[in-house]
Amino acid sequence: MPPTTDTTGTVRVRVHLDPADWSRHLAEETRRGLTDDPPWTPPVWFYDEVGSHLFDRITRLDEYYPTEAERSILAARSDEIAHLTGARTLVELGSGTSDKTRLLLDALWAAGTLRTFSPVDVSEEVLRTAATAIAEGYPGIAVDAVVGDFGRHLDRIPTGGRTLLAFLGSTIGNLDPDQRRAFLASVTDALAPGDWFLLGTDLVKDEARLLAAYDDAAGVTAAFNRNALVVMNRELGADFDPDAYSHRSHWDPVAHRIEMHLVADRHQRVTVRGLDDLVVDLGAGEHLRTEISTKFTAEGVEHELLAAGLEPVSAWTDPAGDVRLTLARRP
Numbered sequence: 001m002p003p004t005t006d007t008t009g010t011v012r013v014r015v016h017l018d019p020a021d022w023s024r025h026l027a028e029e030t031r032r033g034l035t036d037d038p039p040w041t042p043p044v045w046f047y048d049e050v051g052s053h054l055f056d057r058i059t060r061l062d063e064y065y066p067t068e069a070e071r072s073i074l075a076a077r078s079d080e081i082a083h084l085t086g087a088r089t090l091v092e093l094g095s096g097t098s099d100k101t102r103l104l105l106d107a108l109w110a111a112g113t114l115r116t117f118s119p120v121d122v123s124e125e126v127l128r129t130a131a132t133a134i135a136e137g138y139p140g141i142a143v144d145a146v147v148g149d150f151g152r153h154l155d156r157i158p159t160g161g162r163t164l165l166a167f168l169g170s171t172i173g174n175l176d177p178d179q180r181r182a183f184l185a186s187v188t189d190a191l192a193p194g195d196w197f198l199l200g201t202d203l204v205k206d207e208a209r210l211l212a213a214y215d216d217a218a219g220v221t222a223a224f225n226r227n228a229l230v231v232m233n234r235e236l237g238a239d240f241d242p243d244a245y246s247h248r249s250h251w252d253p254v255a256h257r258i259e260m261h262l263v264a265d266r267h268q269r270v271t272v273r274g275l276d277d278l279v280v281d282l283g284a285g286e287h288l289r290t291e292i293s294t295k296f297t298a299e300g301v302e303h304e305l306l307a308a309g310l311e312p313v314s315a316w317t318d319p320a321g322d323v324r325l326t327l328a329r330r331p
């Protein structure tokens with residue numbers, strides 16, 4: 001379907017998510033997950049308005065190092081990134097509040113090359129708020145926001161002149177290896193030769209720190225995790241009892257990933273009306289996997305980029321070596 005577009009001042013918001021098509025896609029994914037063994041749910045259910053605000057709180061928790069670590073790299077390296085890329089268009093996938101992105105915008109703005117900023121997110125409310133705030137802060141920059149799925153709509157993103165496509169926050173870690181392969185291939189296709197890709201990845205580290213980052217003392221991550229059940233109740237007509245599940249973070253040393261689980265405290269029988277009355281039985285102690293968050297090595301990141309046809313050009317870590325930003329180019 002043609003996108004719906006509205007333009008407010010210098011903000012244009014294009015909606016590429018046809019609500020019916022998007023609902024069908026999410027329903028199919030959720031059915032696939034809930035009927036798998038062990039069952040899982042797609043992470044997109046985290047990010048309604050409440051979930052987006054909870055995620056924002058998570059990023060400010062002491063235990064959750066990735067956001068501040070990535071911010072410190074951007075603070076130190078954005079001028080260099082602006083100089084290397086000379087980008088006219090900055091596209092940000094899974095942009096959320098685009099908070100850290102302001103460091104890149106500042107540098108590209110100061111360098112005088114930036115013309116367009118295009119944040120892309122499935123969460124329309126958060127995207128609209130962020131896009132409006134950025135348009136106010138950067139007069140003269142066209143903000144061309146896209147409500148879309150980075151898994152399916154990369155062919156619709158605006159590229160024009162030199163493009164820098166940013167994917168921050170280690171959101172790539174939420175994809176499994178097959179999904180990452182497909183996603184990175186679509187990034188390469190979306191870029192013109194000479195365009196740039198900036199990828200934020202969390203790195204493998206001490207298990208205790210990883211577990212704490214996904215299970216904070218104040219319980220914000222637990223609330224974020226249970227909110228996915230509230231969203232599925234609302235959007236899919238499910239009858240999860242969010243209070244009947246305990247939050248757990250689990251490290252899988254083979255797949256190099258943290259998994260977030262919701263563990264049933266006692267037997268749960270859940271009916272999902274929107275999935276043709278699908279019934280999910282979870283015995284006491286059985287769990288739903290609600291998120292994977294893969295942790296990478298430097299070699300692993302470079303290998304996956306090269307396999308997708310992207311050439312790593314520069315990379316930086318924060319002083320503690322917790323996260324990595326890799327700047328790659330489509331040759």
Ligand SMILES: C[S@@+](CC[C@H](N)C(=O)[O-])C[C@H]1O[C@@H](n2cnc3c(N)ncnc32)[C@H](O)[C@@H]1O
Nearest residue numbers: 047094095096121122123148149150151168169
């Ligand atoms: C972990 S947050 C990261 C936000 C921000 N980039 C940062 O670094 O703090 C993931 C973001 O990706 C968005 N998102 C999740 N799945 C998406 C998809 N399939 N397509 C587009 N955006 C998606 C969420 O709405 C959320 O804003």
